Each structure stands twice: as C-alpha cells, then as structure tokens.
Amino acid sequence: MTLLGMRGIGKRFLGVRVLSGVDLDTAAGEVHAVVGENGAGKSTLMKILAGVHVPDEGTIEIDGRPVAFGHPLEAQRAGVAIIYQEFNLLPDRSVAENVFLGREPARRGLVDRAAMEAETRRLLDELGETSFGPRDAVRRLSVAQQQVVEIVKALSVDARIIVMDEPTASLAEHEVELLYTLVRRLQRRGLAVLYISHRLREVFDLAQRVTVLKDGARVTTVPTAEVGPDELVRLMVGRELRDYFPPRAAPGEIGEVRLSVRGGGNGRLRGIDLDLRAGEITGLAGLQGSGRTELVKALFGAEPFAEGRMEPRRPRSVRDGVAAGIGLVTEDRKAEGLALRQSVRDNALLVARATAGRQARGDVRALLERVRLSPPDPEQEVRYLSGGNQQKVVLAKWMTVGPAVLLLDEPTRGVDVGAKAAIHDLMRQLARDGTAILMISSELPELIGMSDRVVVMRDGRIAGELPAGSSEEAIMRLAASGEAT
Amino acid sequence: MKRTLPILVVLAVLLAAIALVNPFFLEPAGFLAFVKRAAPLVILAAGQYFVIVSGEFDLSVGSLVTVEVVVAARLIDGQESATWWVLLLLIAVGLLVGLLNGVVTTALRVPSFITTLGMMLILSGAVFLWTGGAPRGALSEAFRTFGRGNLGPVPWSVLILLAAGAAAILLMRSDFGRRLVATGDNERAAALSGVRVARTRILAFVLSGAAAAITGILLGGFAGVSAQVGQGLEFSAITAVVLGGVALGGGRGSVVAAMAGALTLEALFTLLNLYGISGALEFTVQGVIIIAAVAVGALRLPAWLAKHPPRKQGDTHVA
Numbered sequence: 001m002t003l004l005g006m007r008g009i010g011k012r013f014l015g016v017r018v019l020s021g022v023d024l025d026t027a028a029g030e031v032h033a034v035v036g037e038n039g040a041g042k043s044t045l046m047k048i049l050a051g052v053h054v055p056d057e058g059t060i061e062i063d064g065r066p067v068a069f070g071h072p073l074e075a076q077r078a079g080v081a082i083i084y085q086e087f088n089l090l091p092d093r094s095v096a097e098n099v100f101l102g103r104e105p106a107r108r109g110l111v112d113r114a115a116m117e118a119e120t121r122r123l124l125d126e127l128g129e130t131s132f133g134p135r136d137a138v139r140r141l142s143v144a145q146q147q148v149v150e151i152v153k154a155l156s157v158d159a160r161i162i163v164m165d166e167p168t169a170s171l172a173e174h175e176v177e178l179l180y181t182l183v184r185r186l187q188r189r190g191l192a193v194l195y196i197s198h199r200l201r202e203v204f205d206l207a208q209r210v211t212v213l214k215d216g217a218r219v220t221t222v223p224t225a226e227v228g229p230d231e232l233v234r235l236m237v238g239r240e241l242r243d244y245f246p247p248r249a250a251p252g253e254i255g256e257v258r259l260s261v262r263g264g265g266n267g268r269l270r271g272i273d274l275d276l277r278a279g280e281i282t283g284l285a286g287l288q289g290s291g292r293t294e295l296v297k298a299l300f301g302a303e304p305f306a307e308g309r310m311e312p313r314r315p316r317s318v319r320d321g322v323a324a325g326i327g328l329v330t331e332d333r334k335a336e337g338l339a340l341r342q343s344v345r346d347n348a349l350l351v352a353r354a355t356a357g358r359q360a361r362g363d364v365r366a367l368l369e370r371v372r373l374s375p376p377d378p379e380q381e382v383r384y385l386s387g388g389n390q391q392k393v394v395l396a397k398w399m400t401v402g403p404a405v406l407l408l409d410e411p412t413r414g415v416d417v418g419a420k421a422a423i424h425d426l427m428r429q430l431a432r433d434g435t436a437i438l439m440i441s442s443e444l445p446e447l448i449g450m451s452d453r454v455v456v457m458r459d460g461r462i463a464g465e466l467p468a469g470s471s472e473e474a475i476m477r478l479a480a481s482g483e484a485t
Numbered sequence: 486m487k488r489t490l491p492i493l494v495v496l497a498v499l500l501a502a503i504a505l506v507n508p509f510f511l512e513p514a515g516f517l518a519f520v521k522r523a524a525p526l527v528i529l530a531a532g533q534y535f536v537i538v539s540g541e542f543d544l545s546v547g548s549l550v551t552v553e554v555v556v557a558a559r560l561i562d563g564q565e566s567a568t569w570w571v572l573l574l575l576i577a578v579g580l581l582v583g584l585l586n587g588v589v590t591t592a593l594r595v596p597s598f599i600t601t602l603g604m605m606l607i608l609s610g611a612v613f614l615w616t617g618g619a620p621r622g623a624l625s626e627a628f629r630t631f632g633r634g635n636l637g638p639v640p641w642s643v644l645i646l647l648a649a650g651a652a653a654i655l656l657m658r659s660d661f662g663r664r665l666v667a668t669g670d671n672e673r674a675a676a677l678s679g680v681r682v683a684r685t686r687i688l689a690f691v692l693s694g695a696a697a698a699i700t701g702i703l704l705g706g707f708a709g710v711s712a713q714v715g716q717g718l719e720f721s722a723i724t725a726v727v728l729g730g731v732a733l734g735g736g737r738g739s740v741v742a743a744m745a746g747a748l749t750l751e752a753l754f755t756l757l758n759l760y761g762i763s764g765a766l767e768f769t770v771q772g773v774i775i776i777a778a779v780a781v782g783a784l785r786l787p788a789w790l791a792k793h794p795p796r797k798q799g800d801t802h803v804a
Contacts, residue, residue: 302677322679336677339670341736346663353660354679397678 003028003063003192004049004161010057011044018044019216022058026161026192026209031183033195033203033224036213037236037444042196045213046163049194050082051075062161081154082163085170087146089138096120096134099153123152127185144175151182162186163194168202169289180206198287199480200229212236230473237444237472244421245449246428248468253279254452257311258436259299259326259405264308268294269460272308276405276436281427283451284440285475291460292440293331296407299438300328322355327398329391331409331440337394338382344368345378347393352400371396372422388419395426406430408439412446424450444472489742492729496745499752506759517640523751524646525550525632525700525707529718530725530747531653531740532696535689537726540669540735541590541597543690546697546722548608549582550715553701555612555620558710562622572628576698582608583694587687597690605719612712620710632706642703649699653740656692665689669735717768724771725750727778750774 004026011019019041026032036042047053049060051069060067062078069075075082089098096117097104105112105119120134129148132141138149147167154162164183168176183206186193195207203210204224212219212235219235227235255278264272269291276282286292297303301315301324308314315321321328330336338347345364368376371392382393391411398406408427412420427450431437441447447454454466456478464478500510509515529546536543553575560574561567586604590597631641656662667675668682676682697715704714729746731738754767 318677319679319681328677330677335671336673339667339674339736341670342663342667346667349663350667350675350678350680353663354675354681 002026002061005061005064006045006049006058007061008058009045009048009055009060011041011048011053011055017216019048019055020057022213022216022218024194024211024218024221026194028160028190028192029187030209031187031193031195031207033197033207033210034213035196035198035200035203035210035232035236040213040236041216042213043165044216046082046165046194046196049075049161049163050080076157076159079158079160080163081157081159081161083147083150083154083165083167085166087150089146089149091139092137094135094137095124095132095141095149095152098138098149099123099134099156101153103157119156120152123155124148126155126189127151127182142175143170144172144178147171147179148182151186159191161192161194163196165196166198166288167195168197168199176202200232201481203232204229233473233476237476245446246425249279249281249431249452253432255279255434260311261299261305262309264298264305264310264314266294266298266303266306268303269298269305271461272298272305273462274299274455276438278404278434278436279431280452281431281437281439281450283447283454284438284457285444285447285454285479286457286463287479288442290457290479292457293409294460295457296328296409296438296440299405300326300407302328319355322351322401322403325404327351327401327403327406329394329398329406329408329411331413333387333390333394337397338390340383341381343378344373344380344382344385344393347382348378348396349400351397356401367396367399368392371399371426386419388415388422391415391419391423392426395423399430403435405436405438408437410440410442412441412443420446444475447475448472488730488737489739489745492742492745492749496749496752499749499756503752503756503759506756513638517638517643519751519755520646520748521640521642522707522755523748524640524642525703526718526721526725526751527646527744527747528649528696528703529700529722530729530743531649532693532700533719533722533726534653534729534731534738534740534743535656535665535692536597537723537731537733537743538669538735538738538740539665539686539689540672541686541689542601542723542733543583543586543693544598544601544719544723545582545586545604545608546693546700547715547717547719548605548612549579549694549697550701550704550718551712552582552608552612552715553578553698554705554710554714555616555712557628557701557705558620558624559616559622561625561628563625565625565627568625568627572702575702576695579694579696579698579701580691581694582697583691584687586694587690590690591683591686601719616712618712620712622710624705624710628702629706632703632708634706642707645699645703649696650744653744657740661685661688666736670737720768720771720775721750722747724775724778727775730778733779 002025006022006024009019009022022045024045034042044053048055051072051074054070067078090101099120100116105115117134127148132145138146141149167179171179183193197203207224209221209223210232211221214236257275258278259276261272261274272295284292284295294303298305301317301321304316305314313324315324315326334340348364348367364378365376368378373389373392382390412423415423427437439450448470452468454470454475456463456466456475458479466474466478504510510519533543533546556578557571557575560571582604586601589595589600631645634641636644664675664680664685668680668685672682708714725747726743727733728749729738729742731743753770757766758764
C-alpha cells in the first residue's frame with residue numbers, strides 16, 4: 001500500500017537544474033534509503049517533501065490524495081516530519097517543552113505541564129527510551145538522546161512519514177545500534193522512514209528498498225536484497241570524468257618534505273602520521289565527521305595538536321602556524337575566510353598586515369592579476385564579488401606571505417566552473433613553485449583529478465593512502481569501511 | 486569616502502543654517518569659537534570610533550572625563566608648578582582605564598557594554614567618594630590654557646583637535662587600523678589570518694581612554710571644574726559616531742565620518758540654541774538621533790541578508 005508517491009519532481013535554483021523528473025514512493029512500514037553523491041539532489045528532494053522548497057514540476061500524493069506544500073507546517077499537518085542533521089531543539093528547555101514547542105496543551109489558559117509531560121513520557125516509553133525523562137533539560141542529553149527527542153516530537157504530531165537526514169553522522173558507534181532499534185520500532189508502528197545516508201552498511205542493514213540519485217535525477221529504485229554494495233557504489237558514481245584538470249606533478253617535481261607529523265593527536269584526532277612535500281598536491285578524503293577539517297586546523301594551529309611531533313614545528317596558535325610557513329584556506333569563506341565588508345585590498349593584505357613586516361606587501365594589483373580576479377579591482381568590497389572571485393581573494397591573502405605549506409579546505413565549494421578551473425590552475429602553479437599543498441574536497445572527481453596522491457581519513461585517523469588516479473570506489477571503500485582494495 | 490559624504494552634506498547644511506541666523510559665524514573668530522567648543526566632543530568621538538568599529542562600546546568615557554577634571558583640580562590645587570606632572574598623570578589614568586576595559590572585555594569575556602557600564606559606575610562612585618560631592622581645589626592657569634587659551638589667533642584646543650584628528654586618520658590607514666576594522670567585521674576570519682584580535686581590541690579601548698583624558702583636559706579649561714562636567718558625554722560620543730554612519734557591531738565606517746558626526750551634533754545644538762530652544766532638549770535630540778541612525782543602518786541589513794542568504798546545508802558527505 002503506497003503511502004507516499006512523488007512523481008516527476010523537478011526543481012531549479014537560479015536557473016540551475018538541481019532535480020529533474022524524480023520519482024519516489026514509499027509504503028507504510030517501509031524503510032526506504034535514498035543515496036547519492038554530493039549534489040545528487042537528496043537534500044533538495046527531502047526539503048520539497050518537507051515543504052521547505054516548492055517544486056517547479058511534479059506532484060506529491062499522500063494516501064493517493066494529491067498534496068501541495070507551501071510551508072513546512074502544511075507538510076507537518078499532512079504527516080511528514082523531517083529530522084535534520086542539525087537538531088532544532090532549545091537546549092535550555094526540558095524535553096517535554098521541546099516536544100510541544102509552539103503547541104503547548106492549555107488548561108484554563110495556562111500551559112498544562114502535567115499533560116505535556118505525561119504524553120512525552122508515553123511516547124518515550126513506546127520507543128523503549130528510559131535513559132532520560134520529560135523533565136530533563138535538552139542541554140544535558142547526548143546527541144543520540146537528542147535525536148530521540150526529535151523523533152518523539154515527530155511522533156507527537158502524528159507523523160506518518162519520517163525523513164532522517166544522515167542520522168548517524170554525529171553518533172558514536174554504539175549509539176548507531178540504538179538508532180537501528182529505534183528505526184525498526186518506527187517501522188513496526190507502520191511509519192514510513194526515508195533514510196538518507198552515505199554509509200552503505202546502514203542502507204543494507206535497515207532499508208528494504210533504496211533509491212539512487214545522481215546529478216538531480218533518479219538512477220534506479222531497487223530492493224536492497226537484489227543489489228550488492230559494489231553495484232550500489234557503481235550506480236552512485238558511475239560516470240565519466242568530464243572535467244579537465246591540469247597535469248599532475250612529474251616525479252622529479254616533487255621535492256623535500258615541507259611539513260611532517262608523527263603521532264599527532266588531540267580531542268578529535270589520533271595517531272596522525274603525514275608528510276607534505278614541496279611540489280605535491282595531496283588530496284585529503286573522508287566522510288563528513290571523519291576529521292578532515294579538524295586535521296587541517298590542527299596542522300595550521302587553529303585547533304592545535306595536543307600530542308605528537310611536527311616538523312618544522314608544532315604550531316600552538318594561528319600565528320605560530322603562519323610563522324611556520326603554513327596557510328589555511330577555510331571551508332567556509334564567508335564565516336572564516338573574509339571580512340566581507342572590507343575591500344579586496346584590505347582582505348588580500350590581511351595576513352601580511354597581521355603577521356609580516358612592511359616589506360612583505362608587494363604589488364596588490366599584480367597579485368590580483370596572478371590569481372585571475374576579474375576585474376582585478378582592489379577597491380571593490382569583497383561581499384559584492386562572486387563566490388569564485390571571493391575564493392581567489394582568499395588565496396591571494398595567503399600568497400602575500402608565500403607559505404611553504406598551503407592547506408585548502410573545499411577550495412572550490414560554491415564556485416562556478418570557470419573560477420574552478422582558474423583555482424585548479426593556480427593550485428598547480430603554486431605547487432610547481434615549491435608549495436606543499438593539502439586539499440580537502442568532497443567532490444571525488446575533483447579530488448582524484450587534482451591530487452598526486454590521496455590520503456583517506458576515518459574516525460579521526462588516517463585510514464590509508466591511495467596513489468594518483470585511484471578510483472572513486474576505492475576511496476569510498478576506504479573512507480566508509482577502512483578496507484583497502 | 487563614499488560613506489563619509491552624507492554626513493559632510495548634513496554638516497554643511499547645518500553650518501549654513503547657523504550662518505544664516507548668525508553672520509558672525511562666517512568670520513574666522515566666530516567659526517573658530519564653534520570648533521573650539523566642539524573640539525572635546527570630536528576628540529572623544531574619535532576615541533569612541535576605535536572601540537565601535539572593532540565591534541564594542543565604551544560607556545565609561547563620560548565618567549572618565551569627570552574623573553580627569555576632578556583629579557586635576559584637586560592635585561594641582563592652583564599651583565602652576567604641578568601642571569605638567571598632573572597632565573602626564575591624567576593621560577596615564579586614561580590609558581589605564583582603557584587598558585582595564587579592554588582586558589576585562591577580551592580576557593574575561595565580559596561584554597563591553599557591561600564592562601564599561603560597570604566602569605562608568607565605579608568611576609562615578611570613586612569621584613563622589615573622593616570629593617564628597619563637591620570638587621575641591623582649582624586648576625592652574627597653564628592647565629586652563631589648553632581649553633580656553635589661544636596661540637596667536639587660533640585656540641589651543643583647535644590645534645590639539647587638528648593633531649588628534651590627523652593622528653586618528655593616520656592610525657586608521659596604518660596596519661593597525663586595517664586590522665581593527667577587519668576584527669570588527671569578522672573576528673573569526675581576522676583571527677584565522679593571524680590577527681591578535683584581543684590585543685587589537687584592547688588597544689582600541691586604550692585609545693578611547695586616551696581620548697577621554699584629552700577631552701577632560703580641554704573641558705576642564707573650557708568649562709571649569711564640576712562633578713558633572715563629563716555627564717552624558719558617553720552618549721554624545723556614541724551618538725556622534727553613529728550619526729557618522731559607523732555601524733554598531735563594527736566593521737564599517739570611517740573615523741573622519743565619526744568626527745564629522747560630532748561636529749554635526751555640536752552644530753545642531755548650536756542651532757537649537759540660536760532658535761532659543763531649551764538646552765534641556767539636547768538629550769532628547771540625541772536620543773532621537775541615535776535611534777534613527779541605528780534604524781536606518783538596520784534597514785540596510787535585511788536587504789543585505791536577502792541578497793546573501795546563509796549558506797545552504799549541502800549534502801556533501803562522501804569524499
């Protein structure tokens with residue numbers, strides 16, 4: 001019995017097609033996995049179902065009746081609940097208050113605390129959750145417990161379709177088992193669970209069917225019993241490398257070790273051994289939460305290593321890192337990379353002004369031409385630039401001090417194709433001039449296309465290293481399970 | 486420069502309006518008298534600018550001005566010979582109070598609104614305790630010269646204002662100035678670029694304290710000794726800075742505009758005075774201006790947010 005049917009869903013953002021003709025259906029009591037690479041359209045599809053986005057094309061039916069959601073509340077009333085990776089909970093309120101937020105039961109005009117707590121208690125019992133109660137403050141709960149609160153919230157509005165977006169991304173290993181139990185309980189209650197995950201093991205453990213999305217279209221929907229992990233990976237990534245990348249380093253171009261770590265560790269990282277060489281671009285792969293960003297921040301000194309040896313020195317602060325010749329292009333350029341209301345010049349010179357003497361200033365215009373900022377106008381306010389141009393300014397900021405090691409966290413995220421190619425060329429040029437480069441990218445084709453070797457992380461450790469030109473499958477396998485091929 | 490223009494236009498209009506009512510204003514002596522009267526506030530506003538552009542507030546400057554004047558009168562007590570070491574001491578007190586404000590705000594992470602509000606009360610209470618309600622002693626003639634004397638035809642306070650203004654402008658063009666604005670705009674990005682954001686902010690508070698010391702020295706000479714001399718000046722300074730289009734929260738606006746804002750405020754008071762409107766209305770006018778100026782700034786913000794929506798949570802996990 002089909003509970004939900006989405007037919008021919010299409011969506012464009014600013015003229016860019018992100019979904020086209022996607023079908024998805026699910027039945028009561030089914031766990032249906034949705035998988036796909038980054039940018040495949042999973043999140044957009046789920047947000048359409050949750051009423052966050054309005055589709056440009058297609059129809060949605062619940063119980064065979066067409067519905068159209070203009071607002072998340074309408075989706076909620078129709079029985080759709082979505083549990084995002086980032087929970088929407090008020091940390092200083094109790095569990096019960098969170099569950100009934102905005103629709104508190106009233107008695108004679110006052111909030112009926114007793115009823116609220118009793119109902120929350122009933123739902124917690126039903127889920128077999130005894131480790132905390134309705135009166136506990138959310139702040140004191142673990143991530144896994146907070147997830148349960150989100151689920152209780154969904155049940156209390158009589159949700160029949162629950163979307164879980166990467167529910168295990170922030171869970172510890174033993175908590176994943178508890179989540180499994182919970183999902184199966186929901187299933188037995190007759191709910192449909194749409195389960196988004198990149199962890200194939202979970203897909204095969206929990207789901208009856210899996211829908212594969214790629215580049216905004218549905219590749220297939222198959223029962224999990226009829227497909228193997230390798231086949232599924234092939235369906236997800238099977239495509240040509242159609243992007244062009246600059247040629248890799250020739251063996252003679254890779255020089256001495258510019259940065260070396262042995263046994264590096266801190267709260268999030270353990271036993272990091274890594275060498276970065278002049279002239280080499282090292283790709284850093286790993287699932288979200290594997291510790292990639294934490295590693296570059298530790299190398300840079302922003303969230304320093306607490307243990308281990310590092311050559312030429314182990315930075316204890318950002319200034320220490322910069323003094324050691326390390327630069328970091330952060331993942332989120334608006335929050336961490338740029339002072340958006342300042343000029344291109346002020347941003348480009350920020351590192352030099354903060355750390356170097358007057359001599360390290362150089363010719364700003366020439367620098368902007370070198371990073372191919374278009375137009376190379378130093379007086380323009382950075383916030384008016386495109387994403388690609390903004391990223392070029394961030395790169396220019398580091399080039400003023402000529403770092404020996406450049407760490408790049410998602411350097412082309414949210415950057416258009418032309419700027420992407422320019423940034424790729426620039427990276428290769430910097431490497432050729434003797435910079436050691438470490439690049440994080442969630443886009444596997446880019447990572448493979450740019451890297452002279454790929455280091456893969458998993459659970460805060462380095463899981464292994466793969467040579468240039470390794471396949472996406474090999475990287476994903478290492479990242480997901482720690483198994484090399 | 487683009488953002489400084491509006492306040493300069495407003496200033497010019499007000500000055501023209503004053504000149505219409507009072508032609509003496511167009512003569513050098515008349516105009517200099519106006520600048521002389523405005524100098525203390527303009528210097529105080531420049532100091533406040535450093536703090537505001539770094540994303541903080543300094544509410545302690547009014548009390549600090551009072552402290553400077555009262556302490557000067559008591560220590561000098563009419564002796565000419567005491568003038569110079571007391572001047573040095575006053576500057577040191579200003580720097581020290583600024584340093585305290587800065588360290589408490591950055592190292593103890595007390596919001597500067599609270600730090601400097603507390604400092605304002607501490608200083609007010611200290612003055613009251615020390616003077617018993619009525620300031621004692623007297624300033625020396627040499628001391629009073631800075632606030633009311635002339636060097637040839639030009640008042641000393643105008644010369645001091647020019648020097649302080651030039652120093653402020655140069656400071657904002659220096660590396661320190663650019664780091665300060667970057668810190669106010671995006672503290673995280675500045676820190677990740679190697680800027681010592683705490684030290685930079687502390688220096689801003691120190692500059693504000695120094696500006697308050699200079700203001701106190703000028704006002705002591707100009708207005709004489711009283712326990713109310715600095716009352717409300719912190720709000721006048723903040724109003725002036727905001728009127729100059731400097732964004733509360735930091736990262737935007739120029740020191741020239743902040744100083745022009747102070748001149749504008751002073752011109753407005755002069756105009757009200759000329760039209761015989763009670764001086765008691767000054768606070769009301771400031772209140773209206775500060776709310777209006779911030780509201781205008783806030784109106785721009787939603788438009789900006791609409792053009793730059795927060796980054797979407799991507800579904801980027803594999804790699």
